[in-house]
Amino acid sequence: MFEIELLGTGSAAQVPVWGCDCIACERARVEPQRRRHSASLALHTPDGVTLVDAGLMDLAERFRFETIRRVLLTHFHMDHVQGLFPLRWSERAERIPVYRPDDPQGCDDLYKYPGVFAFQPPLQPFSPLAFDDFTLTALPLHHSRPTFGYLIDLAGGYRVAYLTDTVGLPEETRAYLAARTPQLVLLDCSEPPREPAPRNHNDLTRALQIHRQLGAGRTILTHIGHRLDSWLLTQSYELPAGVELGRDGQRLRCPPC
Amino acid sequence: MFEIELLGTGSAAQVPVWGCDCIACERARVEPQRRRHSASLALHTPDGVTLVDAGLMDLAERFRFETIRRVLLTHFHMDHVQGLFPLRWSERAERIPVYRPDDPQGCDDLYKYPGVFAFQPPLQPFSPLAFDDFTLTALPLHHSRPTFGYLIDLAGGYRVAYLTDTVGLPEETRAYLAARTPQLVLLDCSEPPREPAPRNHNDLTRALQIHRQLGAGRTILTHIGHRLDSWLLTQSYELPAGVELGRDGQRLRCPPC
Numbered sequence: 001m002f003e004i005e006l007l008g009t010g011s012a013a014q015v016p017v018w019g020c021d022c023i024a025c026e027r028a029r030v031e032p033q034r035r036r037h038s039a040s041l042a043l044h045t046p047d048g049v050t051l052v053d054a055g056l057m058d059l060a061e062r063f064r065f066e067t068i069r070r071v072l073l074t075h076f077h078m079d080h081v082q083g084l085f086p087l088r089w090s091e092r093a094e095r096i097p098v099y100r101p102d103d104p105q106g107c108d109d110l111y112k113y114p115g116v117f118a119f120q121p122p123l124q125p126f127s128p129l130a131f132d133d134f135t136l137t138a139l140p141l142h143h144s145r146p147t148f149g150y151l152i153d154l155a156g157g158y159r160v161a162y163l164t165d166t167v168g169l170p171e172e173t174r175a176y177l178a179a180r181t182p183q184l185v186l187l188d189c190s191e192p193p194r195e196p197a198p199r200n201h202n203d204l205t206r207a208l209q210i211h212r213q214l215g216a217g218r219t220i221l222t223h224i225g226h227r228l229d230s231w232l233l234t235q236s237y238e239l240p241a242g243v244e245l246g247r248d249g250q251r252l253r254c255p256p257c
Numbered sequence: 258m259f260e261i262e263l264l265g266t267g268s269a270a271q272v273p274v275w276g277c278d279c280i281a282c283e284r285a286r287v288e289p290q291r292r293r294h295s296a297s298l299a300l301h302t303p304d305g306v307t308l309v310d311a312g313l314m315d316l317a318e319r320f321r322f323e324t325i326r327r328v329l330l331t332h333f334h335m336d337h338v339q340g341l342f343p344l345r346w347s348e349r350a351e352r353i354p355v356y357r358p359d360d361p362q363g364c365d366d367l368y369k370y371p372g373v374f375a376f377q378p379p380l381q382p383f384s385p386l387a388f389d390d391f392t393l394t395a396l397p398l399h400h401s402r403p404t405f406g407y408l409i410d411l412a413g414g415y416r417v418a419y420l421t422d423t424v425g426l427p428e429e430t431r432a433y434l435a436a437r438t439p440q441l442v443l444l445d446c447s448e449p450p451r452e453p454a455p456r457n458h459n460d461l462t463r464a465l466q467i468h469r470q471l472g473a474g475r476t477i478l479t480h481i482g483h484r485l486d487s488w489l490l491t492q493s494y495e496l497p498a499g500v501e502l503g504r505d506g507q508r509l510r511c512p513p514c
Contacts, residue, residue: 085336
């Protein structure tokens with residue numbers, strides 16, 4: 001069984017934002033299912049769990065050590081790697097491989113003291129890498145740090161693209177994906193429509209452009225900030241068919257039943 | 258009313274440690290009150306809350322923005338500052354002052370993107386700084402990064418020393434404290450007795466030496482690792498009078514009733 005679990009669907013500020021009384025933040029305080037933690041997911045396959053980013057701080061509670069096969073990092077911003085800091089001090093002899101873009105700086109002292117994590121040589125973009133249960137292809141994104149999206153080819157030809165953090169898509173990445181139409185796209189959409197676009201993330205306008213460009217059957221928006229949640233709550237606007245907001249804890253069977 | 262709330266009493270690995278099945282880690286999994294998060298505390302005074310370190314990741318849930326008067330950082334290791342990363346993106350106009358040792362590096366990009374936090378010029382050791390409700394004195398410690406302990410003089414002459422992370426005490430710090438006998442000492446004790454001492458933290462032997470040197474009425478051990486908890490659970494050993502293990506969530510009235 002293949003399943004994607006959206007561990008977090010929020011931006012670095014998360015929802016609710018500390019000290020904010022906007023309608024989305026107030027709602028998230030009273031309806032915990034509306035909260036958004038740092039964007040990240042767990043890919044459950046017969047072989048175990050692959051974490052894509054590690055923004056949650058309670059990963060030790062959620063996942064037994066033995067189940068984690070590997071970690072894929074999109075980039076080294078704190079909200080995507082912070083959960084590794086306490087985990088690294090596990091005293092287990094095994095090492096968990098971490099795949100990543102080429103970022104010599106990493107985050108704080110993670111490279112210096114990796115603990116149980118074994119940082120692998122940087123992934124090569126557009127070079128498929130086969131694991132037991134899926135094939136992974138790293139896809140460059142437009143962000144303020146070296147950042148990869150990931151195309152995950154599951155058995156049976158089901159393809160999932162995880163594309164955050166990014167504003168728009170580099171042309172090569174767009175063309176690569178368009179030639180391999182993923183059935184499911186998980187896509188950065190941090191802000192409501194705005195001009196100019198945010199510097200490092202999609203607003204809704206850019207996210208919907210990417211959805212149309214890729215022709216995916218289903219696009220789930222993630223890395224959502226409180227302003228997008230508020231905007232959707234106060235505008236009479238409906239997302240187009242095939243596009244939806246992700247929510248923390250959401251589980252997606254791949255392929256769907 | 259003055260009250261100290263021990264937000265966390267654990268080492269960087271926390272208790273339980275990921276993937277560990279020692280007696281202390283197994284106990285903490287079934288008895289949540291035995292868990293130990295990153296060592297940190299909240300000082301509650303009539304003026305509001307002073308955070309001493311920020312290792313917890315749910316500070317936004319625990320403290321309303323308006324209640325936080327300031328943050329005191331002992332040093333910039335991740336387990337002491339990680340909680341600031343999500344908080345900094347609050348969009349409030351007010352700035353929260355952060356007091357700290359002289360560490361030009363800080364942690365990751367905190368100095369570059371401080372958000373709502375206003376990093377103050379480094380504190381000068383042994384120079385009392387008066388706030389509305391207490392006087393603060395920074396005391397150098399022995400650690401792998403520039404690190405301060407803090408002497409907190411509350412109204413009425415009640416003095417609390419927070420001394421973590423450290424192995425032993427620099428002589429000047431010891432002499433300064435011994436001349437001002439704190440009634441309450443919160444003290445790094447990461448490990449059971451061992452030779453040689455750990456490089457950057459007290460073991461129980463060094464912690465008890467400091468307790469005797471300072472002549473404090475009450476010493477509460479913190480920054481506790483799972484090996485110390487396990488050792489105490491399996492040895493027939495009793496801590497000497499006046500010394501106790503801290504526990505997460507413990508509240509200490511200052512002075513006691």
